[in-house]
Amino acid sequence: MLEVTPLGEGWTLRHGSDRLPATVPGCVHTDLMAAGVIPDPFLGRNETEVAWVGRRDWTYERLLGDSSAQEQTDLVFDGLDTVAEVSLDGRPLGTVRNMHRSHRFDVTGLTGRLAVRFVSAYAEAEAVRERLGERPAAYAEPYPYLRKMACSFGWDWGPTLVTAGIWRPVRLEHWSTARIARVRPLVTVEEGTGVVELAVDVERTRVEAPLVLEASVAGARARTEIRGTGGTLRLRVPDPQLWWPRGYGGQPLYELQLTLLHGDEALDGWRRRIGFRTVELDRRPDAHGTGFTLVVNGERLFARGVNWIPDDVFPSRITRARYRERLEQAAAAGVDLVRVWGGGIYESEDFYDACDALGLLVWQDFPFACAAYPEEQPLRGEVEAEARENVVRLMPHPSLVLWNGNNENLWGFRDWGWEPRLAGESWGEGYYLGLLPRVVAELDPTRPYTAGSPWSGSWRHHPNDPAHGTHHSWEVWNREDYAGYRRGVPRFVAEFGWQAPPAHATLRRALPGEELAPDSPGMLHHQKADDGNGKLERGLARHFAVPDGDFDRWHYLTQLNQARAVAAGIEHWRSHWPVCAGTVVWQLNDCWPVTSWAAIDGDGREKPLFHELKRLYADRLLTVREAADGRLELAAVNQAAGDWTAALTLRRMSVEGKVLGRRELPLAAGARSVGRVGVPDGLTPAGPEEFLVADADGLRAVHFPVPDREVAYPDPQFEVALVPEGIRVTARTLVRDLLLQADRLDPGARADRGLVTLLPGEEVTIGVRGWKTPDAERARSALYCVEPTR
Numbered sequence: 001m002l003e004v005t006p007l008g009e010g011w012t013l014r015h016g017s018d019r020l021p022a023t024v025p026g027c028v029h030t031d032l033m034a035a036g037v038i039p040d041p042f043l044g045r046n047e048t049e050v051a052w053v054g055r056r057d058w059t060y061e062r063l064l065g066d067s068s069a070q071e072q073t074d075l076v077f078d079g080l081d082t083v084a085e086v087s088l089d090g091r092p093l094g095t096v097r098n099m100h101r102s103h104r105f106d107v108t109g110l111t112g113r114l115a116v117r118f119v120s121a122y123a124e125a126e127a128v129r130e131r132l133g134e135r136p137a138a139y140a141e142p143y144p145y146l147r148k149m150a151c152s153f154g155w156d157w158g159p160t161l162v163t164a165g166i167w168r169p170v171r172l173e174h175w176s177t178a179r180i181a182r183v184r185p186l187v188t189v190e191e192g193t194g195v196v197e198l199a200v201d202v203e204r205t206r207v208e209a210p211l212v213l214e215a216s217v218a219g220a221r222a223r224t225e226i227r228g229t230g231g232t233l234r235l236r237v238p239d240p241q242l243w244w245p246r247g248y249g250g251q252p253l254y255e256l257q258l259t260l261l262h263g264d265e266a267l268d269g270w271r272r273r274i275g276f277r278t279v280e281l282d283r284r285p286d287a288h289g290t291g292f293t294l295v296v297n298g299e300r301l302f303a304r305g306v307n308w309i310p311d312d313v314f315p316s317r318i319t320r321a322r323y324r325e326r327l328e329q330a331a332a333a334g335v336d337l338v339r340v341w342g343g344g345i346y347e348s349e350d351f352y353d354a355c356d357a358l359g360l361l362v363w364q365d366f367p368f369a370c371a372a373y374p375e376e377q378p379l380r381g382e383v384e385a386e387a388r389e390n391v392v393r394l395m396p397h398p399s400l401v402l403w404n405g406n407n408e409n410l411w412g413f414r415d416w417g418w419e420p421r422l423a424g425e426s427w428g429e430g431y432y433l434g435l436l437p438r439v440v441a442e443l444d445p446t447r448p449y450t451a452g453s454p455w456s457g458s459w460r461h462h463p464n465d466p467a468h469g470t471h472h473s474w475e476v477w478n479r480e481d482y483a484g485y486r487r488g489v490p491r492f493v494a495e496f497g498w499q500a501p502p503a504h505a506t507l508r509r510a511l512p513g514e515e516l517a518p519d520s521p522g523m524l525h526h527q528k529a530d531d532g533n534g535k536l537e538r539g540l541a542r543h544f545a546v547p548d549g550d551f552d553r554w555h556y557l558t559q560l561n562q563a564r565a566v567a568a569g570i571e572h573w574r575s576h577w578p579v580c581a582g583t584v585v586w587q588l589n590d591c592w593p594v595t596s597w598a599a600i601d602g603d604g605r606e607k608p609l610f611h612e613l614k615r616l617y618a619d620r621l622l623t624v625r626e627a628a629d630g631r632l633e634l635a636a637v638n639q640a641a642g643d644w645t646a647a648l649t650l651r652r653m654s655v656e657g658k659v660l661g662r663r664e665l666p667l668a669a670g671a672r673s674v675g676r677v678g679v680p681d682g683l684t685p686a687g688p689e690e691f692l693v694a695d696a697d698g699l700r701a702v703h704f705p706v707p708d709r710e711v712a713y714p715d716p717q718f719e720v721a722l723v724p725e726g727i728r729v730t731a732r733t734l735v736r737d738l739l740l741q742a743d744r745l746d747p748g749a750r751a752d753r754g755l756v757t758l759l760p761g762e763e764v765t766i767g768v769r770g771w772k773t774p775d776a777e778r779a780r781s782a783l784y785c786v787e788p789t790r
């Protein structure tokens, strides 16, 4: 039987003449931090101070013994970051240059000092750039010339911290006769029967030994003899329970087991938890253009998505528990699709295991983002090898439903001036429209592939054409007001978003001692977007008076504005289902403490947007919109399996709380569809002193006819009381977008809800966890709401 010796212990990192203890998996930065050689680059402006680390070469070492009696011993690295020579007692075992691959070396009978000598990623990337010629890119760093997580080199939300290290587990594998080298489970459902086809490759020390493969799943068994280096098994599971995205059904998983035998002896085994489901991507042309609708088990879905970036710029630090926590947060926000963005990585098993269990659909980008990528060697071979490895590695996961060739590179070629600059040089098209779809079709034909995001499906339409395929909506954040989201109905919005600063406690931790201001040195350092603060301020000024010298109010209002902006997009687009079949918010998470588009900040704290997503992504959503004739109407979005009928109450109200008009109307929305109710004459609010309130089934939509800046809000008045769950707030006036910033009460405290608008006399209970010394007056000081413009 194959035996494993983990090699996580006993490593050192050479630093000058010192040998520092090293953590494996890990990276140079975290080892240097642990040894006190560098400060935490997440704090203050330390990032700049540690820039030298990425420019150096680094060597990891440990002793290797091999006392195994087996015929072969392999040294297996699940991941090396990135360019390294692996040697034993000075004898080279091999060189590597791809963070996205694993590596295996035959070390049978060898012992001695194992060394992994990393060359600076910059040195390699710059040498390749020199040789292949510079290509256009969104950032000046050399990420397209090396197969390494692109955002390691910095992004418009991330620090430049260019890592090196043994970033995934390493071990020895001792085996005899044969081992399982690769398993490709093709899992489908055919007329109610679960079908598993297992294509298995073996590696042998003994060419002639007769081998047997045995597999089982859900009581079904299969067995085959193999003479060569591979075999195929088929299993049929009658009437399996189907795996569904969350909200549509359960997530039953079945244990799939495979054993490799030689006579009676089990040589090797493999097991995964799989799920039975089908997936298609409907991209047929229709009256509106070209659709982009995911269909799971025959059910057409509006995808309630978020974009995922590496959860830590040092990805070796992300534990299974942290993946689980972050993805549970996504699920709690009502999300059912997570897009793993192409400037990051193929995530670890822990990520996809959590998605399988939580019913989160995964859209996986191949790691290419915002640049022209050369297609010459040594890159081409690396790209093919990593694609082959990762398509096979991830294919057991039912959550994975879509492969995507790249982020914004087809768009960049056409729109960002790359085409003329490239003058015929390779730029990645051969990957996205050639190599990658061929690899997916060959190895995993059960899953759809799309060439890019955004992508219209062919060069006949502009890559970011909203009427065809996927669309990224960035003009609105960059240049316009968020009302701009309401302009059209894209078929699938794969990226759009709005910035806001992180939670107050996160800023306090990241910027110790700083007197916080929107433009204080640390705040500016932790804002990486081009003119980011300018866009924040201008976006805010369209709705609110920008507070001068009051950081706390600025912080509240920019966070509120982020939630309002994303709400404007999602409410509009969801109300246009099925023409629009998905929204993927940029972005769920952060990789360090920063002002960014994220809903959950770099310390894992939830911004108001996070709570707003719970409302926006719930099965039922009530929203007020302008109909084609310019009149107001209620749209009732019903993504549930049953019809939705309810009594809708419409109230035209004054800001002082007087009811100026009221009607009860029946509301009806069929299963997975959108119902509409026109706002009757006489109920349409007008001017700065009126607004509309729509209530149905405990859901509420409010609509103000003028921007907040112009609304004649009263001075907000409310009472605060402590209750066992947290606090209760009772409004004496209209209280608009009340927010408890629980982290101000205690850095460990969390509120269970975000923004809430109360009419005079209404009350809300805000649950608070992790608040050690509850106190009503302190709670009041952490409560914010919209105030009248003075």
Ligand code: BMA
Residues within 6 Å of the ligand: 155, 156, 157, 343, 369, 370, 407, 408, 495, 586
């Ligand atoms: C898109 C993304 C990212 C970027 C984001 C915000 O371009 O694909 O590259 O971080 O917008 O600018």
